[in-house]
Amino acid sequence: MTAASSRLGDLVAALPLTPVPDNPPGWEDLTVHGVRSDNRRVGGGELFAGHGGAHVHGARYARDAVGAGATAVLTDPAGAELLAREGSLGVPVLVAEDVPALLGELAAAVYGRPAEALGTFAVTGTNGKTSTVYMLDHALRSLGRTTGLIGTVEVRVAGRSEPAVLTTPQPADLQALLADMVATGVTDMSMEVSSHALGLRRVDPVVFDVAGFTNLSQDHLDYHGTLEQYFAAKASLFAPARSRRGVVVVDDSWGRRLAETAAAERPGAVASLSVQGHDADWRVTEITGEGQGHTFTLIHRDGRRLRTGTGLPGGFNVTNAALAAAMVLTSGVEPDRLEASLAAAGGLTPVIPGRMEQLADFPRVIVDFAHNPGALQQAVDALRATTAGRLVLVFGATGSRDRGKRPQMAQVAVDGADAVVIADDDPHDESPDQIRAELLAAADAHRPGSQVREIGNRAEAIRTAVLEAAEEDTVLVAGRGHEKIQEVAGVDHHLDDREEVRAALALRPGRAGGSAR
Ligand SMILES: CC(=O)N[C@H]1[C@@H](OP(=O)(O)OP(=O)(O)OC[C@H]2O[C@@H](n3ccc(=O)[nH]c3=O)[C@H](O)[C@@H]2O)O[C@H](CO)[C@@H](O)[C@@H]1O[C@H](C)C(=O)N[C@@H](C)C(=O)N[C@H](CCC(=O)O)C(=O)O
Numbered sequence: 001m002t003a004a005s006s007r008l009g010d011l012v013a014a015l016p017l018t019p020v021p022d023n024p025p026g027w028e029d030l031t032v033h034g035v036r037s038d039n040r041r042v043g044g045g046e047l048f049a050g051h052g053g054a055h056v057h058g059a060r061y062a063r064d065a066v067g068a069g070a071t072a073v074l075t076d077p078a079g080a081e082l083l084a085r086e087g088s089l090g091v092p093v094l095v096a097e098d099v100p101a102l103l104g105e106l107a108a109a110v111y112g113r114p115a116e117a118l119g120t121f122a123v124t125g126t127n128g129k130t131s132t133v134y135m136l137d138h139a140l141r142s143l144g145r146t147t148g149l150i151g152t153v154e155v156r157v158a159g160r161s162e163p164a165v166l167t168t169p170q171p172a173d174l175q176a177l178l179a180d181m182v183a184t185g186v187t188d189m190s191m192e193v194s195s196h197a198l199g200l201r202r203v204d205p206v207v208f209d210v211a212g213f214t215n216l217s218q219d220h221l222d223y224h225g226t227l228e229q230y231f232a233a234k235a236s237l238f239a240p241a242r243s244r245r246g247v248v249v250v251d252d253s254w255g256r257r258l259a260e261t262a263a264a265e266r267p268g269a270v271a272s273l274s275v276q277g278h279d280a281d282w283r284v285t286e287i288t289g290e291g292q293g294h295t296f297t298l299i300h301r302d303g304r305r306l307r308t309g310t311g312l313p314g315g316f317n318v319t320n321a322a323l324a325a326a327m328v329l330t331s332g333v334e335p336d337r338l339e340a341s342l343a344a345a346g347g348l349t350p351v352i353p354g355r356m357e358q359l360a361d362f363p364r365v366i367v368d369f370a371h372n373p374g375a376l377q378q379a380v381d382a383l384r385a386t387t388a389g390r391l392v393l394v395f396g397a398t399g400s401r402d403r404g405k406r407p408q409m410a411q412v413a414v415d416g417a418d419a420v421v422i423a424d425d426d427p428h429d430e431s432p433d434q435i436r437a438e439l440l441a442a443a444d445a446h447r448p449g450s451q452v453r454e455i456g457n458r459a460e461a462i463r464t465a466v467l468e469a470a471e472e473d474t475v476l477v478a479g480r481g482h483e484k485i486q487e488v489a490g491v492d493h494h495l496d497d498r499e500e501v502r503a504a505l506a507l508r509p510g511r512a513g514g515s516a517r
């Protein structure tokens with residue numbers, strides 16, 4: 001997609017960009033049809049934006065980017081100095097004081113503002129973003145829409161999928177992706193918006209049609225510093241510059257605060273939703289268990305109502321499903337129409353890789369991404385309630401991040417599970433022995449004498465738990481979900497919990513009985 005505004009002269013006129021004095025003559029008339037901030041992703045005729053980062057200055061890669069076909073370079077003053085020292089690049093160079101702050105706007109201009117040609121849905125919150133986005137996607141497809149999806153697990157453009165690099169892509173990559181969606185015929189897209197992305201302005205200048213908030217609990221404090229700052233980042237998605245309408249789950253105090261603030265600042269734009277009986281615009285009632293999942297009624301104060309359900313286990317998935325449905329209704333779909341299309345699609349039950357993903361029935365073996373105390377609590381509670389035998393939990397903690405959540409996770413584990421196996425997660429640069437020792441100490445201090453075993457090798461821990469489980473037991477392997485790489489001291493190892501579970505199931509005697517899915 002080529003837009004008129006991709007002429008460099010027009011970009012300089014519209015945005016705070018300064019050309020360097022020795023640009024080649026006629027540089028103003030050069031057009032670029034793409035923007036990339038990573039030289040490894042640059043294609044012919046694109047602009048490379050090389051800015052300062054935490055590890056390296058992107059301008060260092062400008063020459064490689066030009067070698068790969070970049071026909072213009074954008075950088076910051078430090079980058080311009082670096083380039084001036086190295087001699088001419090042979091392509092026009094533009095300079096901006098704060099490149100990351102400008103990148104989304106620049107890329108949106110170059111790609112012709114693709115978000116404006118799509119129905120756009122964004123979900124933020126500590127837990128439930130991925131699940132809600134898959135449910136949104138499922139609901140939109142049930143309505144006959146052609147969809148795109150962006151999140152932690154994958155990026156999907158009308159059925160074509162590739163693994164995600166970040167939960168929320170960098171600004172130029174996001175605009176490129178949206179342009180690809182438009183060119184492919186996508187009508188509606190749903191995406192996860194992380195707090196990092198909001199803090200770093202990765203989604204700007206997209207104004208989402210409908211934004212959703214799931215919940216907030218402790219996570220990512222290594223990046224945001226305090227819960228208050230973490231909340232402020234999430235809350236910014238509900239400002240007029242970032243969304244037109246919103247739906248906020250008010251079953252925690254952060255959601256209530258967000259909804260109250262939005263109601264005062266933008267009356268009528270942001271609706272509240274409660275599953276747990278709080279006063280709210282959207283309320284969920286008549287929740288009935290059905291198989292592993294639930295059926296429920298979603299009612300708005302104005303009388304709109306819808307009965308639907310989700311086959312995914314856990315009360316929290318009722319919340320995610322209700323939020324997804326309320327967001328679709330907020331976009332203007334009639335309740336009767338959505339109710340009928342969801343009924344035909346089997347409810348809000350998409351397959352979500354590594355999210356409460358059930359790999360066997362007897363014993364029930366579930367792989368789930370829960371990797372913070374709130375999520376672990378929810379997952380353990382959901383499975384406890386539906387397990388006839390023992391609940392066995394295999395989990396660990398990530399290294400080099402937010403150590404404060406370890407004792408809380410250990411407490412949730414020994415409070416909720418009958419037996420716990422502590423295994424390695426992603427130790428990163430921390431000693432895995434030390435991480436396990438912290439979890440063990442916290443578990444022991446909280447409930448002395450609990451059944452807690454330490455098996456560092458995760459594959460072995462999974463094998464042991466699966467082989468020892470009785471048919472009526474549930475084994476929950478928590479923390480890594482869909483992830484396929486375990487990072488230990490800077491080295492990536494292939495490790496996929498689902499593969500390990502399947503391999504262990506194959507070793508169980510009597511497997512021919514058909515317990516594996
Ligand atoms: C804080 C943050 O978001 N950092 C991201 C950022 O790093 P940075 O700006 O410091 O980049 P850098 O590595 O110093 O490189 C500087 C510039 O040189 C460029 N470069 C670098 C190397 C090279 O070979 N070629 C090249 O062009 C880079 O693209 C970048 O523009 O840009 C890098 C390149 O895109 C990202 O890899 C990096 O994500 C880091 C690894 C990261 O872990 N981010 C996490 C915290 C994150 O954003 N997570 C949230 C989800 C959180 C959750 O809910 O779980 C997310 O949205 O994914």
Ligand SMILES: Nc1ncnc2c1ncn2[C@@H]1O[C@H](COP(=O)(O)OP(=O)(O)OP(=O)(O)O)[C@@H](O)[C@H]1O
Pocket residue numbers: 125126127128129130131132152167192214215316317319320354355356368369370371374375376378379
């Ligand atoms: N609404 C919810 N409330 C609390 N916990 C939830 C909720 N939804 C999901 N969870 C739990 O959190 C885990 C992560 O869910 P999901 O991947 O949907 O969230 P996420 O926000 O995308 O997480 P992340 O940002 O870490 O990728 C699930 O595996 C489940 O255990």
